[in-house]
Amino acid sequence: MTVALITGANKGIGYETARQLLELGHTVYIGARDVERGEKAAATLGARFVQLDVTDDASVAGALVTIGSAEGVLDVLVHNAGILADGPVDGPAALRAFDTNAVGMVRVTEAALPLLHKSSKAVVVTVSSSMGSFWAVTNPDRPEFGIPLALYAASKAAATMLTVQYSKSQPDITFNALEPGATATDMTAAYGIGRPVEESARTVVRLATLGPDGPTGTFQDENGVLPW
Template identity: 45%
Template sequence: MTTIALVTGANKGLGRETVRRLAALGWDVYLTARDEARGSAAAAELDVRFAPLDVTSDASVAAAADTVRRQAGRLDVLINNAGIGTPDIAVGDTRAADLRAVLDVNVLGPVRVTNAFLPLLRAAEHPRIVMVSSTLGSIDFTGRPHVRAAVPPQLGYPAAKAALNMITVQYARALDGIQVNAVEPGFTATDLTGHRGHQTVTEGTDVIIRLATIGPSGPTAGFFDRAGDVPW
């Protein structure tokens, strides 16, 4: 039976490469994006399905879930990849309003999507959820001297990814039979990093593909990068 997967925020970068690699495995993959023109063009190039999906919109997420329900009847793998960065604002100057967009996309987005697709995941024999996170959301990692020296303090993105990490663990605890894990792609050359990353998108998606393809005896409630476990 063909594995059915859905990737959010997948018209470019890590999301697009994840779709490409999963489709190369013979999977039936839904590429989703909030920009319908870019998303449908990317899906056509990769020869996969396209579903419009804006993770900040309840209606859009519900419509995408209904599309998958009608066309496939289940979802084996959900990859919550959509994410944004934050403006370069000093911590002391950051207002609550400055955090609204990053929290809506990076925290509430995965909750909206996961909740909407839960019935379809529960209809699968071996459902998995992969949350694309970051070590910038790891309190252990960001407290290390070399990170403190290299990464300026900021509120939005690290706080959002720390929240996503906790959400991952709580989903894993609560959703019996569904393996839920968080991943750190690494410093990858994408729009999010201003293409300054030293990794290619293929290298950045290695850990996403690994957790998407785990067997029933594989991990849940874990945080991983290409090398292995990542501290929370």
Template identity: 60%
Template sequence: MTVTLVTGANKGIGYETVRLLVAAGHTVYAAARDEERGRRAAAELGARFVRLDVTDDASVVAAMKTVEAEQGRLDVLINNAGLGLESPTGPEALLVFDTNVVGVIRVTQAALPLLRKSDHPVVVNLSSALGSFHAVTDPQRPAFHVPSLVYGSSKAAVSMLTLQYAKTVPDITFNAVEPGYTDTDLTKDHPGGRSAEVSAQVVARVAMMGKDGPTGTFQEEDGILPW
């Protein structure tokens, strides 16, 4: 049984990713900072709930201890939790980077000992075309037409983290994913995206790649997205 943890799993792409992986036979920990919403989502999906706030060290450590006590290992980590504030003020920018970037480091570092107990450990980081230098400089790509000073920069950092982890921790598979423009709470002020059910499919696909799959790549629905 594959043991998987998904952060930010109580709604949106995280929620639908949990649904797909439970259906695929994974034992999934639906991690969320809001205990009431997280428990409700986990119950709806047939997953296990664990409270995890990616901006809080103690919360992250406690979550990993729960997984260790119950499963003894972690096979797949999906760093999905994210924040989309765009105000370039210092406090809001710090909050976005703490959630989207430092949160990935905080959770991944805490998970490494458990991942190393897996026969095929996998980490999937939710990034965005808004963080792709290729996509934001190509007029044919939608991301070219969307200014995103803070969020886009944070996702560019997530993509670099993915590359650096793939280089420094070669015994674990690391890939970034662009799930596609999706109607979620993150994009509620800019509707017109596709459903979270559709976008979660590429996340689940990358999470379930076999041992012969790539590492250190940026994946989207149609394949590789240039950095």
């Protein structure tokens, strides 16, 4: 049975990804900062919960110790936790955006590597964004061209690059990043855009369930590999 950990999974794409993986028979750990919300989400889905704040080293370490003690292995890691960082652009805001969207990935990945290496088919999926794609934000035909989210875009570019670099340094683990598509979540509510989370989570699940011969080091959406 495959063991999966999804960060920021008490709502939105993470929650729906957990639901779909559970339907496929995986053991799923919902990682969330807020204990009450995380436990409620896990109970509703029939998943397991670990308190996990990607910006806190001790929290991350504790979550992986809990999973290691219970399961002894981690087969799937989904980096889903993220913030939009759509307020004023200044130093503190930049630090928050990068700490959550990029540095948090490093914290969780490094803590998870010992358990991932115990899997015969470990997979890591990064929920990134085409807002972090130079190709997309400089293309007038793309919606990203006109969206002024400097810190979100820059931190997601870092998230995708980290994914590619991990695919090189950890060749026995499959690493891929994805653009999930504009999705109706709390993060996009102010913009009034987005499709149902069920549709976007399908791409996450597809990459999370790749076999050992699947692609690695790519940035994809539902239609395949994207330039960035």
